[in-house]
Amino acid sequence: MNALRIKKGASRKSAYDLKSTYGDEIETHTLAVLVDNEAGVLARVIGLFSGRGYNIESLTVAETDHAGHLSRITVVTTGTPQVIEQIKAQLGRLVPVHDVHDLTVEGPSVERELALIKVAGVGEKRVEAMRTSEVFRANVVDSTLESFVFEITGSPEKIDAFVEMMRPLGLVEVARTGVAAIMRGNAG
Amino acid sequence: MTRQMSGAQIVVKALKDQGVDTVFGYPGGAVLPIYDEIFQQNDIRHVLVRHEQGATHAAEGYARSTGKPGVVLVTSGPGATNAVTGMTDALMDSIPMIVLTGQVPTFMIGNDAFQEADTVGITRPCTKHNWLVRDTNELAKTMHQAFHVATSGRPGPVLIDIPKDVQFANGTYVAPAKADKGHYNPRVKGDMDRITELAALMETAKKPVIYSGGGVINSGKAASMLLRELADATKFPVTSTLMGLGAYPANGDKWIGMLGMHGTYEANMTMHDCDLMICVGARFDDRITGRVDAFSPNSKKVHIDIDPSSINKVIHVDVPIIGDIGHVLEDLMKVWKSRGRKTESEAISKWWGKINEWRAKDCLAYTQEGKIIKPQYALQRLEALTKDHDRYITTEVGQHQMWAAQFLGFNDPNRWMTSGGLGTMGYGFPASIGVQMAHPESLVINIAGEASWLMNMQEMGTAIQYRLPVKQFILNNERLGMVRQWQELLHGERYSSSWSEALPDFVKLAEAFGAKGIQVSDPDDLDDAILEMINHDGPVLFDCLVEKHENCFPMIPSGKAHNEMLLGNASTEGAIESGGAVMV
Numbered sequence A: 001m002n003a004l005r006i007k008k009g010a011s012r013k014s015a016y017d018l019k020s021t022y023g024d025e026i027e028t029h030t031l032a033v034l035v036d037n038e039a040g041v042l043a044r045v046i047g048l049f050s051g052r053g054y055n056i057e058s059l060t061v062a063e064t065d066h067a068g069h070l071s072r073i074t075v076v077t078t079g080t081p082q083v084i085e086q087i088k089a090q091l092g093r094l095v096p097v098h099d100v101h102d103l104t105v106e107g108p109s110v111e112r113e114l115a116l117i118k119v120a121g122v123g124e125k126r127v128e129a130m131r132t133s134e135v136f137r138a139n140v141v142d143s144t145l146e147s148f149v150f151e152i153t154g155s156p157e158k159i160d161a162f163v164e165m166m167r168p169l170g171l172v173e174v175a176r177t178g179v180a181a182i183m184r185g186n187a188g
Numbered sequence B: 001m002t003r004q005m006s007g008a009q010i011v012v013k014a015l016k017d018q019g020v021d022t023v024f025g026y027p028g029g030a031v032l033p034i035y036d037e038i039f040q041q042n043d044i045r046h047v048l049v050r051h052e053q054g055a056t057h058a059a060e061g062y063a064r065s066t067g068k069p070g071v072v073l074v075t076s077g078p079g080a081t082n083a084v085t086g087m088t089d090a091l092m093d094s095i096p097m098i099v100l101t102g103q104v105p106t107f108m109i110g111n112d113a114f115q116e117a118d119t120v121g122i123t124r125p126c127t128k129h130n131w132l133v134r135d136t137n138e139l140a141k142t143m144h145q146a147f148h149v150a151t152s153g154r155p156g157p158v159l160i161d162i163p164k165d166v167q168f169a170n171g172t173y174v175a176p177a178k179a180d181k182g183h184y185n186p187r188v189k190g191d192m193d194r195i196t197e198l199a200a201l202m203e204t205a206k207k208p209v210i211y212s213g214g215g216v217i218n219s220g221k222a223a224s225m226l227l228r229e230l231a232d233a234t235k236f237p238v239t240s241t242l243m244g245l246g247a248y249p250a251n252g253d254k255w256i257g258m259l260g261m262h263g264t265y266e267a268n269m270t271m272h273d274c275d276l277m278i279c280v281g282a283r284f285d286d287r288i289t290g291r292v293d294a295f296s297p298n299s300k301k302v303h304i305d306i307d308p309s310s311i312n313k314v315i316h317v318d319v320p321i322i323g324d325i326g327h328v329l330e331d332l333m334k335v336w337k338s339r340g341r342k343t344e345s346e347a348i349s350k351w352w353g354k355i356n357e358w359r360a361k362d363c364l365a366y367t368q369e370g371k372i373i374k375p376q377y378a379l380q381r382l383e384a385l386t387k388d389h390d391r392y393i394t395t396e397v398g399q400h401q402m403w404a405a406q407f408l409g410f411n412d413p414n415r416w417m418t419s420g421g422l423g424t425m426g427y428g429f430p431a432s433i434g435v436q437m438a439h440p441e442s443l444v445i446n447i448a449g450e451a452s453w454l455m456n457m458q459e460m461g462t463a464i465q466y467r468l469p470v471k472q473f474i475l476n477n478e479r480l481g482m483v484r485q486w487q488e489l490l491h492g493e494r495y496s497s498s499w500s501e502a503l504p505d506f507v508k509l510a511e512a513f514g515a516k517g518i519q520v521s522d523p524d525d526l527d528d529a530i531l532e533m534i535n536h537d538g539p540v541l542f543d544c545l546v547e548k549h550e551n552c553f554p555m556i557p558s559g560k561a562h563n564e565m566l567l568g569n570a571s572t573e574g575a576i577e578s579g580g581a582v583m584v
């Protein structure tokens, strides 16, 4: 099994708990949405989530096929199984949407996030930050005598853990990209 | 063939090529080039409404009564924002509509220019899709795509925002057949395995019901005919949502009346107690289901719908079938026939025995006595005197709307236009104008409440200008009746702002516009007055003074189950508990 897969039944509550008529366990799902890269398409997707009260835990978007003008939106969302089904169906009926894949149920997938993390400190704390970054395989992409900027890639949980380790060592700022995800294996 | 022409010419040419004969609109600075082109041709009639909301509802009435998309043309800024209610209404009721809005020139967008509004931003959630066209060469393609999107799959409103410089500039015209329609192409054929599952369920059901909705009407006349065939061949009872009235005829012998909050006792009890529910083009709206966890507890549920997002949205179903109603019903009938046309006919006759017991409650009973007209009586007389006419009915929103649904009979699809999903007061009058434009020889009646009617009364000018003999049948209770009813049942009879104060003299009002006004208050005068209305060749404002405190029953209080229906005034005390009171 894929170690990076987000566990079912984790995470937050949704207002939709109240409404659900079956299976009210909250699940986290990663959806890959292939859309026409046209003006307003991201607003359409985000508007759907806010308008219908769905959660967005993470969202990334970029053009992935320049010739075909296609963008890929990766959304991590939470909800009961019924709500997750609704989210997929609602996304699927947006006119610019080509495909909606639920990477959480369609077989093993890989998920990665990138973060840039600034830590300031001197002496023992600075040394400890450096040592921890090596354990997490973070790279130093900028350094001054009193600070580092680390670049770290991995699952959101790994980044969370690294950020927590840095907090007592002089954490200044965190910038995260959100999750990008893709199915394992040769299928497209 | 590709040809160079101005953006404004492209718009008009595309409309013609799409078979549009009528456009409802209102001009302004940002659409003047298009109005100029409309002026110079005779194929498309432009109907000048008196408010852009009127244009949208008129287009809805046109669309609903013809099955063709309605077209609206308005200016930027306030023209576009005034059209928002009608687009939302069309989205909720799945009405195909194309709205063309003018926009400030592309080089001024974002500068808070005069009459600039972020029209695509504002209307994104209230359209099926919308476009801002920045290049005249994209205009023809976008126009054709817009018609494709509005009319395929689950129909709905679309909007094209056209900056003024794009209307003036020259570009290439492409014909509909040549235009790239994009990848949007919802499936229409249902899954044959699922359809076979349904056929098998039909063979063993002892207490079946067909629950039909607006999707049957949207699918086209053939779908309504197939629904009739299905019901008549299986002897399954048929009920319908507000939006679906007329798909199965009210005079058909499988008809058990409308269901839902103000539906018949027999329809709701049948839904509650059935063992097989076949939902055909309806969406388990909260007005239909009542308390969701007590909704039809012992039935297998089958849902046929073209929109995958309607499946399992509210009610979990056992057999979902995604597809166009017409296609699915056709396949279903083939499969069911080829399997030997079987039903549990004995059990089904027993089921009808039960249904007829419920029917014997006579849940729509009321008493007409004394010198005050009961609204139900007014509608029953209207029904008696107009049912043999080539008749179209629109409504406003409120008690009168529910009584119209209960007391008027619809034997054909596309004859009943009402605002179901959004419940828009002010819908009915402009909608009647749109219907009359499409059916100039027919009798078009808007069943109205006095309060709703005033919301778009300016359209009287439109009716006069285009000589549209629309009949405005106002059930005047001098109250926001439906609000008053809820306040009576739910808020301790504290009638907060539910009076229609300072009402106009409707007869004089009609005359001020150049129309005919009729007022009636005595039940004995009612028939003559109705006949006078029908026989008058021109618009009529019919002010029917009715009982002021009549309540609309039966009623399933919000938050209650189908079998907890209120049948009359006696049982209403404390009927709605705090849990239900938060619902609308």
Ligand SMILES: Cc1ncc(C[n+]2csc(CCOP(=O)(O)OP(=O)(O)O)c2C)c(N)n1
Pocket (backbone or CB within 6 Å): B396, B397, B398, B399, B400, B401, B423, B424, B425, B426, B448, B449, B450, B451, B452, B453, B475, B477, B479, B480, B481, B482, B483
């Ligand atoms: C635009 C709009 N505003 C408010 C409402 C809420 N509302 C529903 S019914 C109703 C009263 C309608 O009064 P009237 O048209 O006189 O009809 P009646 O119920 O008296 O038959 C109101 C205010 C609505 N449906 N639409």
Ligand SMILES: [Mg+2]
Pocket (backbone or CB within 6 Å): B398, B449, B450, B451, B475, B476, B477, B478, B479, B480, B481
């Ligand atoms: Mg009223």
